[in-house]
Amino acid sequence: MSGSASSSNGQVEKDLKALQQRAGQILKARPAYKEMVDFYLTVFRRQIEWRHRLVVHPQTVDDDQRRECLGHGQPLLERYDPGIDAQSLLDLWTEMKKVFGRGNQVLRQAVDKIESAEQAGDFLPATWLLEQRPGRYELVAEAGRQIGIDESLLATLARAVTLPHWQMVAQNWLPNDGLEEWKRFRCPTCGGPPGLAELCTEPGGSEGLAPSPRRFMHCPFCGSRWVVPGLKCPACQSTREGDAKYYYTPEEPELRIEFCKSCHHYIKVLSTEGIRARLHVGLELLTTAHLDAMAQEKNLKPLETYS
Numbered sequence: 648m649s650g651s652a653s654s655s656n657g658q659v660e661k662d663l664k665a666l667q668q669r670a671g672q673i674l675k676a677r678p679a680y681k682e683m684v685d686f687y688l689t690v691f692r693r694q695i696e697w698r699h700r701l702v703v704h705p706q707t708v709d710d711d712q713r714r715e716c717l718g719h720g721q722p723l724l725e726r727y728d729p730g731i732d733a734q735s736l737l738d739l740w741t742e743m744k745k746v747f748g749r750g751n752q753v754l755r756q757a758v759d760k761i762e763s764a765e766q767a768g769d770f771l772p773a774t775w776l777l778e779q780r781p782g783r784y785e786l787v788a789e790a791g792r793q794i795g796i797d798e799s800l801l802a803t804l805a806r807a808v809t810l811p812h813w814q815m816v817a818q819n820w821l822p823n824d825g826l827e828e829w830k831r832f833r834c835p836t837c838g839g840p841p842g843l844a845e846l847c848t849e850p851g852g853s854e855g856l857a858p859s860p861r862r863f864m865h866c867p868f869c870g871s872r873w874v875v876p877g878l879k880c881p882a883c884q885s886t887r888e889g890d891a892k893y894y895y896t897p898e899e900p901e902l903r904i905e906f907c908k909s910c911h912h913y914i915k916v917l918s919t920e921g922i923r924a925r926l927h928v929g930l931e932l933l934t935t936a937h938l939d940a941m942a943q944e945k946n947l948k949p950l951e952t953y954s
C-alpha cells in the first residue's frame with residue numbers, strides 16, 4: 648500500500664471514530680434521537696468512507712484570488728468552477744439509494760418511486776444533482792412533485808450525496824476558516840445561509856491572556872465553517888443593544904436558540920467547550936431538531952426564508 652493511501656485510510660478511521668464518539672456523547676444527553684441517529688450514522692459513515700472515490704477538481708484559487716474575491720463580498724462559487732463530476736454524484740446517489748432503501752417503510756417506498764421515475768426517463772438524477780445550489784429549493788420541490796414523494800425526504804437524500812462533494816470543494820477553496828476579510832453571514836464558499844452557529848472558547852495564549860470566545864457559522868450545503876462577529880443579527884445585521892435574545896433550557900446548557908427581536912430570525916447555537924473534534928454539521932443539525940420546533944412555537948423564522 649502506498650504511503651498516501653495508508654495515511655488517507657488513517658484519516659478515514661480517525662473521522663469514523665470521531666463521528667461515533669460524538670454520536671455517543673449526543674445520545675447520552677438526548678436519548679430521544681436514538682432511532683434517527685442509528686439510521687443516519689450509516690449515511691454519515693458512507694460519506695466518510697466514500698471520500699477517496701469522489702471525483703472533484705475545483706478550479707484553482709490562490710491566496711490572492713481568494714482575498715480579492717471575498718474582499719469584494721463575493722462567495723467563491725460566484726467566480727470559480729467547483730469541478731464536481733456528474734458520474735461521481737450518480738455513483739454516490741446509487742449507493743445512498745441503497746442505504747435509504749434499507750430504512751423504514753416510508754424511505755423504502757420513496758426509493759421505489761424514485762427508481763421507477765428514473766427507469767421511465769422522467770427523472771435524470773445526475774443533471775439534477777449537479778444543479779443543486781443553496782437557495783435553489785425549487786429544484787427539489789419540482790422533482791418531489793414529479794416523482795410524487797415528500798420534498799423534505801428528497802432534499803435529505805440529495806444532500807447526503809452532494810454534501811461530501813461540496814465539502815471537498817470547500818476544503819480546497821477555504822483551507823482555513825479564520826478569514827478576516829469575510830465578516831458576512833452567508834457562506835464564503837457557496838453563498839448559502841448558515842445552519843448552525845458554534846461558540847468556541849479557545850485557550851488563551853502563552854502570555855496568560857484570557858480565553859477568547861469565537862463565533863463560527865456552519866454551512867449545511869458545503870460544510871464550510873467561518874468566523875463571524877458576535878452580537879450581530881445574521882439576517883438583518885442589527886447590532887442594536889437589546890435586539891439579540893436567546894432561549895435555552897437548563898437541561899441543555901450547551902444548546903440555545905439565538906434570535907433577533909427586530910426581525911425574528913433565529914439560529915441554533917452550540918457551545919463546543921469540551922468537544923475536540925471538528926463538528927459533523929449533519930449530525931448536529933439532526934440532533935438539534937427540537938430547537939427548531941421550539942423556535943417555531945415562538946413564531947421565529949429560520950434563516951433560509953431570508954434573502
Ligand SMILES: [Zn+2]
Nearest residue numbers: 834837866869
Ligand atoms: Zn457553503
Ligand SMILES: [Zn+2]
Nearest residue numbers: 880883907910
Ligand atoms: Zn435581525
